[in-house]
Amino acid sequence: MSVNPKLNGDRLSFTTEPPAEENYEMIPHSSKSKDSRSKYDLLFPEIEEVLGPAPTFRPCTLVWRDVTVHTKLKDGKLKRLVNNVSGIAKPGTMTALMGPSGAGKTTLMTALAHRNPVGTVVDGDILMNGTQLGEFMHQESGYMHQDDLFVDNLTVIEHLTIMARLRMDGRTSSLARKRRVNQLLRQLSLYGSRFTLIGGLDGRKTLSGGERKRLAFATELLTDPGLLFCDEPTTGLDSSSAHQMMTLLRASAAQGKTVICTIHQPNTELMAQFHKLVLLAEGRVAFAGTATQALSFFKSLGYTCPLMYNPTDYFIKVLSLTPGSESASRQAIKSVCDRFAVSDAAKELDMEIHFEFHLVDNEDSTRSMNQETHDTFEPPFFLTKLWWLIYRYLLIVIRDPRVQCVRILQKLAIALTAGMCFMGTARLTQSGIQDVQGALFIIIAENTFSPMYSVLHMFPEEFPLLNRELKAGLYSAPIYYTARMVALLPGLLIEPTLFTLVVYWIAGLRGSLYAFSFTVFLAILVLNVAIACGSFFSCAFGSMPVAIAYLVPFDYALMMTSGLFIKLSSMPKYVSWIRHLSWLMYSNEAMSILQWDGVQNITCVSDEMGMPCLSTGEEVLTTYDFASNNLWTDVLALFILYLAFHSLAVLALRHRTRRK
Ligand SMILES: Nc1ncnc2c1ncn2[C@@H]1O[C@H](COP(=O)(O)OP(=O)(O)OP(=O)(O)O)[C@@H](O)[C@H]1O
Numbered sequence: 208m209s210v211n212p213k214l215n216g217d218r219l220s221f222t223t224e225p226p227a228e229e230n231y232e233m234i235p236h237s238s239k240s241k242d243s244r245s246k247y248d249l250l251f252p253e254i255e256e257v258l259g260p261a262p263t264f265r266p267c268t269l270v271w272r273d274v275t276v277h278t279k280l281k282d283g284k285l286k287r288l289v290n291n292v293s294g295i296a297k298p299g300t301m302t303a304l305m306g307p308s309g310a311g312k313t314t315l316m317t318a319l320a321h322r323n324p325v326g327t328v329v330d331g332d333i334l335m336n337g338t339q340l341g342e343f344m345h346q347e348s349g350y351m352h353q354d355d356l357f358v359d360n361l362t363v364i365e366h367l368t369i370m371a372r373l374r375m376d377g378r379t380s381s382l383a384r385k386r387r388v389n390q391l392l393r394q395l396s397l398y399g400s401r402f403t404l405i406g407g408l409d410g411r412k413t414l415s416g417g418e419r420k421r422l423a424f425a426t427e428l429l430t431d432p433g434l435l436f437c438d439e440p441t442t443g444l445d446s447s448s449a450h451q452m453m454t455l456l457r458a459s460a461a462q463g464k465t466v467i468c469t470i471h472q473p474n475t476e477l478m479a480q481f482h483k484l485v486l487l488a489e490g491r492v493a494f495a496g497t498a499t500q501a502l503s504f505f506k507s508l509g510y511t512c513p514l515m516y517n518p519t520d521y522f523i524k525v526l527s528l529t530p531g532s533e534s535a536s537r538q539a540i541k542s543v544c545d546r547f548a549v550s551d552a553a554k555e556l557d558m559e560i561h562f563e564f565h566l567v568d569n570e571d572s573t574r575s576m577n578q579e580t581h582d583t584f585e586p587p588f589f590l591t592k593l594w595w596l597i598y599r600y601l602l603i604v605i606r607d608p609r610v611q612c613v614r615i616l617q618k619l620a621i622a623l624t625a626g627m628c629f630m631g632t633a634r635l636t637q638s639g640i641q642d643v644q645g646a647l648f649i650i651i652a653e654n655t656f657s658p659m660y661s662v663l664h665m666f667p668e669e670f671p672l673l674n675r676e677l678k679a680g681l682y683s684a685p686i687y688y689t690a691r692m693v694a695l696l697p698g699l700l701i702e703p704t705l706f707t708l709v710v711y712w713i714a715g716l717r718g719s720l721y722a723f724s725f726t727v728f729l730a731i732l733v734l735n736v737a738i739a740c741g742s743f744f745s746c747a748f749g750s751m752p753v754a755i756a757y758l759v760p761f762d763y764a765l766m767m768t769s770g771l772f773i774k775l776s777s778m779p780k781y782v783s784w785i786r787h788l789s790w791l792m793y794s795n796e797a798m799s800i801l802q803w804d805g806v807q808n809i810t811c812v813s814d815e816m817g818m819p820c821l822s823t824g825e826e827v828l829t830t831y832d833f834a835s836n837n838l839w840t841d842v843l844a845l846f847i848l849y850l851a852f853h854s855l856a857v858l859a860l861r862h863r864t865r866r867k
Pocket residue numbers: 278280286288306307308309310311312313314315
């Protein structure tokens with residue numbers, strides 16, 4: 208028999224009747240829209256028929272005893288955030304963690320969910336179905352964050368389909384995954400919005416705040432966990448969306464799931480959805496029990512909730528620090544916590560907790576059995592994760608093709624302008640030598656600087672979602688990084704090819720197919736090294752302004768050592784080593800070789816008197832300190848730089864995401 212909260216006038220009361228909605232199927236889905244004849248709809252009945260009912264979750268009992276949470280401060284000292292807290296959450300119940308701001312609600316909930324931020328030290332015992340918490344909590348429980356983060360350019364169904372591939376057991380069949388996605392879309396009233404973009408482009412219809420919350424909830428429900436943590440699930444919602452969200456949570460509890468929420472001063476109606484209330488203040492438990500017990504407990508301390516006053520508002524008011532009289536408030540809060548610790552409700556709770564621990568102490572077999580169950584989850588194969596992440600990032604590019612189109616048009620415009628400037632100048636004459644070298648440098652520079660700076664924003668923008676998904680164990684940093692880069696590849700091939708094609712032919716560079724195709728290949732390589740370098744700076748410095756601050760001097764050093772501005776052999780030794788990092792130098796040398804190798808007929812004319820006359824390509828290369836047999840060494844060096852920058856970027860990304 209479960210405890211059922213009911214509204215009694217303006218007050219809460221709790222009955223022991225089974226909740227009326229015990230068997231209901233969350234929220235009835237909206238009627239089918241006209242475009243409903245999708246493959247998903249057509250598959251849905253067959254899937255249900257073939258696979259039968261959805262897999263059932265495992266009921267979860269979470270019990271915690273004497274939990275203390277500290278965080279390490281910058282000076283190395285420990286700050287206590289949660290102090291000696293005990294409690295229990297059973298299957299089929301909804302527990303509200305409440306308290307004034309800074310009371311320790313989120314800290315306690317992340318400790319209970321085994322999702323502690325780095326630098327947090329948790330002491331005490333927390334058991335889930337008799338087992339000490341571990342990494343299995345990521346599969347066994349769902350955690351809905353207060354701020355929902357999504358890849359906005361995806362539709363609802365794309366998001367859920369990708370998440371199903373990343374979150375669900377690797378052995379789950381494709382039909383079962385589709386069935387789960389469809390079930391959740393229907394249950395959470397998202398079916399009608401399944402083809403809506405999560406965040407719209409150009410004001411196209413997008414999800415409402417309530418729909419976003421429900422989508423975040425659906426994402427957590429994909430694996431059908433028995434334990435759900437929700438951090439302020441109603442914050443930012445209007446009253447009807449908040450009520451709808453609470454109804455969903457209550458429905459999950461009614462199915463037998465264990466639901467724990469932090470919540471900010473819910474109104475009486477929302478509060479009535481909770482079975483249990485845990486009031487925190489200054490990191491301690493000020494009360495734990497039913498709302499009715501809370502009223503009588505506070506009354507016994509002389510805090511009688513005035514009529515027409517929302518009881519939860521009143522409790523929080525009692526437990527808040529009053530500005531100007533903080534020390535008196537702290538004393539009063541301490542007194543409430545101390546009185547609760549010796550109250551009947553606390554004793555009752557202690558007995559329940561001790562009973563659970565006693566069961567575990569005497570049932571080692573249960574513990575190992577649970578452990579076995581946790582170990583049976585098989586994550587999706589890493590190539591599957593990689594493929595679905597590539598798909599996700601490719602969708603972003605496809606969804607907003609304007610960005611790609613504008614970039615390509617911009618490249619073509621620059622290529623046309625640059626090509627026209629060099630048109631007819633690249634001849635086999637003394638002045639033509641400079642023009643050819645100038646055109647080559649334009650190809651290299653255009654494929655270096657703007658691409659390198661264009662990726663700087665990419666990783667910092669994605670860090671919040673990345674951190675969250677990495678913590679949830681959906682994939683690893685190298686998989687994410689590889690997927691991100693692969694999804695960029697089409698643009699990284701098309702842009703340099705188009706640019707080089709236009710400049711090369713308009714400028715009239717060497718007309719052999721070999722020289723042209725090799726130059727295109729080098730331009731592609733240059734752009735990819737530049738992107739790798741930009742990605743490294745982006746991952747290493749974590750914010751665009753800081754990355755730019757470091758990248759600008761670096762790119763000047765690369766440019767100065769490219770071989771165009773200073774004769775490499777005349778550079779001082781203490782800076783000349785930088786050229787070994789300069790892909791501008793390697794590509795300049797390689798492209799120059801392609802233009803000048805084997806050329807024997809450069810003319811000298813009378814008006815160029817006084818200038819040294821270079822009559823062969825070999826002499827031109829020597830003037831720039833280049834050597835014709837360095838072509839493949841340059842290509843190899845470019846590949847090494849490409850791999851080195853990408854490896855450094857992955858290491859930086861791993862380091863950065865581990866610290867969060
Ligand atoms: N990493 C940290 N370093 C120092 N203090 C911290 C850290 N994390 C949390 N705190 C402090 O611990 C206390 C509890 O924080 P927590 O976020 O758990 O509070 P909360 O009850 O969830 O508050 P809110 O309702 O405002 O979100 C706060 O005073 C907060 O400033």
